[in-house]
Amino acid sequence: MIATLLSLLLRAVVVLAGTAVLTFALLWNAPGDPAQAIAMARFDALLTEDVIDQVREEVGLNANFWGAFVDWVGPLLVLDFGNSAVTGRPVWPDLWVSITYTFPLALAGLAIGLVISLPLAILATQHPGRLLDRFAVAIASLGTAIPAFWLGLLLILLFAVQLDWLPAMGARTPAHAILPALTLGLGVAASLTRIIRSGILEARGQQFLPALSRRGVSPKAIGRDHVAPHAAVPVVTVVGLELAFLLEGLVVVEVIFGRPGLGTFLTSAILDRDFPHVQAVVVLTALVFVSVNLIVDVIYRQIDPRIGERDA
Amino acid sequence: MTLRVSGLSAMRSGRTILHPTSLTIEPRARIGLVGTSGSGKSTLGHALIDDLRAQGHSVAHVPQSPDEALDPLRSMAFHWREAEWALGLQPGSADQKTLFTALKIAGGDLRKRPWGWSRGMQQRFVIAMALIGSPDLIVLDEPTSALDPVVAAATMDLLDRHLEGRATAMMLITHDLGLAARRVSTLMVMQEGRIVEQAPTAEILERPKTRASKSLTAHRNWMALPC
Amino acid sequence: MLKIDQVSVRRGSSVALEDISLSIPHAKTLAVVGESGAGKSTLIAAILGLIKPWKGKITWAGAAVSSCRPALVMQEPRSAFNPVLSLRRSVLEPISAQGTSVPGERIKRLCDGLELSAEILDRRPSEVSIGQAQRVGILRALIAAPPLVLFDEPLSALDAVTQKHTAKLITDLRSEEGFAALIVTHDIGYAVAHADEIAVLKSGRIEEVATARSFAASPQSSYGQTLRDAAISLGALDTAA
Numbered sequence: 168m169i170a171t172l173l174s175l176l177l178r179a180v181v182v183l184a185g186t187a188v189l190t191f192a193l194l195w196n197a198p199g200d201p202a203q204a205i206a207m208a209r210f211d212a213l214l215t216e217d218v219i220d221q222v223r224e225e226v227g228l229n230a231n232f233w234g235a236f237v238d239w240v241g242p243l244l245v246l247d248f249g250n251s252a253v254t255g256r257p258v259w260p261d262l263w264v265s266i267t268y269t270f271p272l273a274l275a276g277l278a279i280g281l282v283i284s285l286p287l288a289i290l291a292t293q294h295p296g297r298l299l300d301r302f303a304v305a306i307a308s309l310g311t312a313i314p315a316f317w318l319g320l321l322l323i324l325l326f327a328v329q330l331d332w333l334p335a336m337g338a339r340t341p342a343h344a345i346l347p348a349l350t351l352g353l354g355v356a357a358s359l360t361r362i363i364r365s366g367i368l369e370a371r372g373q374q375f376l377p378a379l380s381r382r383g384v385s386p387k388a389i390g391r392d393h394v395a396p397h398a399a400v401p402v403v404t405v406v407g408l409e410l411a412f413l414l415e416g417l418v419v420v421e422v423i424f425g426r427p428g429l430g431t432f433l434t435s436a437i438l439d440r441d442f443p444h445v446q447a448v449v450v451l452t453a454l455v456f457v458s459v460n461l462i463v464d465v466i467y468r469q470i471d472p473r474i475g476e477r478d479a
Numbered sequence: 480m481t482l483r484v485s486g487l488s489a490m491r492s493g494r495t496i497l498h499p500t501s502l503t504i505e506p507r508a509r510i511g512l513v514g515t516s517g518s519g520k521s522t523l524g525h526a527l528i529d530d531l532r533a534q535g536h537s538v539a540h541v542p543q544s545p546d547e548a549l550d551p552l553r554s555m556a557f558h559w560r561e562a563e564w565a566l567g568l569q570p571g572s573a574d575q576k577t578l579f580t581a582l583k584i585a586g587g588d589l590r591k592r593p594w595g596w597s598r599g600m601q602q603r604f605v606i607a608m609a610l611i612g613s614p615d616l617i618v619l620d621e622p623t624s625a626l627d628p629v630v631a632a633a634t635m636d637l638l639d640r641h642l643e644g645r646a647t648a649m650m651l652i653t654h655d656l657g658l659a660a661r662r663v664s665t666l667m668v669m670q671e672g673r674i675v676e677q678a679p680t681a682e683i684l685e686r687p688k689t690r691a692s693k694s695l696t697a698h699r700n701w702m703a704l705p706c
Numbered sequence: 707m708l709k710i711d712q713v714s715v716r717r718g719s720s721v722a723l724e725d726i727s728l729s730i731p732h733a734k735t736l737a738v739v740g741e742s743g744a745g746k747s748t749l750i751a752a753i754l755g756l757i758k759p760w761k762g763k764i765t766w767a768g769a770a771v772s773s774c775r776p777a778l779v780m781q782e783p784r785s786a787f788n789p790v791l792s793l794r795r796s797v798l799e800p801i802s803a804q805g806t807s808v809p810g811e812r813i814k815r816l817c818d819g820l821e822l823s824a825e826i827l828d829r830r831p832s833e834v835s836i837g838q839a840q841r842v843g844i845l846r847a848l849i850a851a852p853p854l855v856l857f858d859e860p861l862s863a864l865d866a867v868t869q870k871h872t873a874k875l876i877t878d879l880r881s882e883e884g885f886a887a888l889i890v891t892h893d894i895g896y897a898v899a900h901a902d903e904i905a906v907l908k909s910g911r912i913e914e915v916a917t918a919r920s921f922a923a924s925p926q927s928s929y930g931q932t933l934r935d936a937a938i939s940l941g942a943l944d945t946a947a
Contacts, residue, residue: 378548381528381540382608383565392561396552471552473594516836516865623940627741628892632936654865657895657941698870700944701895702922 175464179457186453187243190446191236239446248447253439258447261432266451268428269421272348273413279352280359280409287356288363295368303360310357315416319350319423336425347424351416355409362405363398370397400471407463414452481505482536482616482648487526489519497522498673504616508648511659511680513695514669520652523669524618527650531616537566539609539617544625545601548608549593555604556589562608573611581641582607582634599630606638613647620652635662656695660684668692707731708753708771708854708886713762715745715752715910722748723910726762730903732853735880735887737901737918739894739933745910746890750856753888754778766854774854777847781859783839787831793839794827797846804850816845819879837868844876848883857889861896869893873900894933895942898922906930 242249248258291303326346327335334343371394379389421430429448436444468474485501497519504510512520524540531538542548549558560570579585582603593601602625609617619638623631639662642649653659659666659680666683668676670691676683687693708730715723723745730736738746751757753764755772766774777800780786787796797813817824820841831839840860847855860876861869877900880887891897897904897918904921906913906929913927922943925931937943 373550374547375550377525378540378542379550379561381525381532381538382562383532384561385565388561388564392553392557393550397550472592473551515867628894628936628940628942629741629932632939636939654867655941656866657944659941661939661941694867698867699941701870701873701893701899701942702944 171468172465175461179461182457183453187240187450188236190449190453191239192232195232195235243446243450248450249443251441252443253441258443262429262444262447262451265427265429265432268426269417269430272344272351272420272426272428273410273417275344275348276351276355276413276416277406277409279348280355281406283352283356284359284363288360288367291360291364292367292371300364303364307357307360307364310353311361313354313357315350315354315419316423318353319347319420322346322350323423343424343426347420347426350420350423351413354416355413359402359405359409363402366398366401367394369401370394373397396470400467400474403463403467403470407459410456410459414455480536480615480646482531484527484530484534487523487530489522489526496672497526500526500674502527502667502674504648504650506615506646506648508650508665509663510648510650511656511663511666512650512652512669513656513659513666514654514691515695516654518669518691519672520654520669521620522672523674524620524650524652528618536616537612537614539611539614541602541605541609541617541619541622543621545593545598545605546625548605549601551592551594554590554592555587555596558593558604559589559608562611566612568612575607578607578610578641582637599626599634602626602630603634603637606634610641610647613645615646616648616650617642618650618652621654622651623653623658656684656699660699666692668695708764708766708888710749710753710764711762713752713759713764715748715757716760717748721910723752723759726912728905728912728915730854730886730888732886733880733884734903735877735889735901736903736905737889737891737897738905738907739891739897740907741892743909744907746907747858748910749907750778750858750888750890753856771854775850775852776854776856777850777852779840779843779847779855779857779860781862783836783843783863784831786843787839789831792828792830793834793842796831797827797842797849800846801850806850812851813845813849816848816879819882820845820875837864837872840864840872841875844872844879848879848885851883852885854886854888857887857891859891860889861891861893869896876900893942894937898937898943906933 246259248262250257251261287303291300294300323335323346326333333345334340335346337343373393376389376393379393380386417428418430418433420426421428422434429451432444433448435441436448482504483502487497487500487502488495489497500523512523514520521543528538528540549555553561559573559575563570563573566573576585579587584600584603584607587596587600587604593604596604602622606617606619606622623635626634638649649663651659651663656666664680666676666678666680667674668683668689668691670689675689676687676692683692684696684699687696708728710726710728713723713726714721726749728736728738738749740746748757752759753771754776755764755770764771766776787793801807814824817827822838822841822845826834826838826842834842840863844860857876861872864872873896876887889897889901898921899918901918903915904918905915906921906925906927908929913929914921914925916926916930921930922934925934934943
């Protein structure tokens with residue numbers, strides 16, 4: 168177990184290192200002159216070459232690729248994200264404030280997704296092929312096809328504009344989080360419903376189930392003790408992947424609902440070409456991704472240890 | 480207690496695969512249900528188990544392969560507790576030690592999942608589970624086909640020895656008359672969803688009456704050894 | 707003839723076969739018996755050249771085995787065929803791949819020998835019984851008249867009656883066609899009844915090699931004894947009363 172954990176950790180480190188090199192290469196080769204963009208954002212005027220060169224020097228854009236990479240990655244290793252290229256303020260405090268807005272929203276979205284999809288999938292699979300099941304599949308397909316920005320606007324139109332029940336923009340009260348969380352959650356619910364449904368149906372086809380009922384095990388116990396664990400393996404994997412879509416959706420949702428958070432942080436950083444801000448978000452995202460995948464790996468090895476055996 | 484079922488039948492996709500069948504099974508009976516593949520043996524076995532269970536008899540079932548009996552994600556201990564629970568017994572009340580010793584799996588680690596055991600041991604574990612609470616009938620569906628011959632022979636011997644002196648009746652479902660002939664006293668020969676012949680084993684071996692039993696008898700062994 | 711000369715095969719750090727020496731003369735049958743995991747399938751893979759032996763060599767008439775184009779009959783008959791093609795196309799594939807013509811007369815003769823009606827070849831694998839599928843598998847193996855045919859558990863998917871019937875067809879065809887056969891099986895009864903010689907394999911080593919008759923009468927190794935007694939106990943072999 169410790170050996171597998173170590174090898175999983177090693178894998179995570181390799182992924183992170185790869186992410187670091189790739190991110191830097193992308194930034195390095197991004198079209199447009201970052202120094203000019205930074206200078207423009209900082210001084211808000213047309214600039215002379217001298218000023219731009221000075222900025223270039225200051226931000227460390229003068230070195231060659233690998234030299235610059237080493238300068239760049241060193242502080243990141245100790246989680247020092249440096250100062251904003253635009254405002255000159257340290258990145259971390261601003262980033263932390265964004266996280267405190269985004270993280271609860273993401274959790275709420277995932278929770279809403281699970282709360283809707285799990286019972287829906289279980290209900291639908293009671294009688295596969297019947298009306299309720301087809302209805303659930305149709306809704307889920309529709310849900311995955313609807314983009315978050317459109318659903319978000321639709322919800323604003325209905326609950327904020329027409330009914331005036333909920334606030335649409337900003338993040339002052341917890342009520343402000345309801346519509347964004349719902350937008351995220353419905354998207355998550357749509358894809359999870361399909362995954363959980365097929366997970367359950369596949370688990371129901373396991374060859375040992377008829378023998379269990381002939382042994383006198385009740386249908387309820389079979390569902391709880393045998394079908395559920397088998398269905399959980401694909402679901403756990405997908406919930407991990409779902410996080411990717413969640414991050415993507417977060418950027419859109421935060422912009423639509425005018426919420427502060429990582430998404431807004433990232434978009435304004437990109438528009439300002441604020442390198443340190445962009446890279447901080449990218450590094451953070453990679454970290455979250457790798458940790459979630461690590462956790463998923465550990466969980467499904469717990470459910471089905473054969474997965475680990477096969478790897479070894 | 481004598482077990483009786485009547486009018487068992489089964490359909491699959493509009494075709495009758497088991498014609499109405501009635502059976503009587505005495506305590507301690509050793510019955511072989513034989514026939515070629517597709518003759519409806521397993522179907523009759525399943526229908527028999529389901530009907531007897533519905534009557535309130537305790538019937539145990541050992542499927543062809545341990546893969547059809549054990550959940551790969553659950554430990555052996557879990558399977559055992561579950562089987563006890565299904566019979567309405569308190570956990571730990573079945574005489575696990577006696578059964579395991581009789582079937583020579585006392586050394587198995589119950590915390591492991593099925594695939595942590597050899598197939599031969601898994602199959603014997605399934606048989607041990609089937610014997611919890613001394614059932615009225617144990618139905619074994621091709622119990623040896625998934626096992627190496629040496630393990631298969633040993634398992635059948637252990638089972639025979641354990642059932643000796645108990646009221647439990649045994650039904651052995653197999654396509655192999657040679658195997659059945661060595662293990663059972665009564666044969667039921669199936670063909671196309673019907674029991675076409677039923678008689679003591681020796682009688683069928685010596686004087687098969689139907690086409691099905693003649694074919695089975697003729698192909699019973701690979702060869703007779705001179706000794 | 708097939709000559710396996712002091713062959714050892716390694717699988718990772720363990721030894722899958724150790725110091726195996728066997729030979730099959732022309733038109734004879736050797737059965738290799740033993741429990742699963744004894745190395746029977748590894749032996750077949752080594753003969754076909756799919757695994758390189760670590761030591762020793764395997765030859766056919768002094769040359770590489772591949773030069774005689776050996777044929778293989780597998781355990782699971784249906785899955786050995788492309789499910790969307792007619793059986794006839796699957797059967798003819800190996801010869802058309804060699805660019806030689808299809809001798810219609812030969813197909814007919816083999817079909818007769820295997821008790822297959824020509825009409826069966828126009829069906830797909832899912833539309834025939836397992837027993838028929840296995841006989842078509844044998845037809846495909848024999849169509850190019852290979853001098854060496856390897857059988858990997860050829861009967862284990864079949865029921866007892868079909869097993870005996872198919873085994874007889876294989877043996878009759880062998881004496882007619884004159885190929886050398888290596889049969890890997892765990893069924894001692896089959897080996898005793900249909901092979902000329904029996905080799906007992908255990909944990910990658912040969913325990914004994916004997917003629918079928920003498921093995922049946924009195925196995926020399928204790929493991930051979932165990933195997934034979936198990937076969938008797940399961941009713942595969944009968945002791946004449």
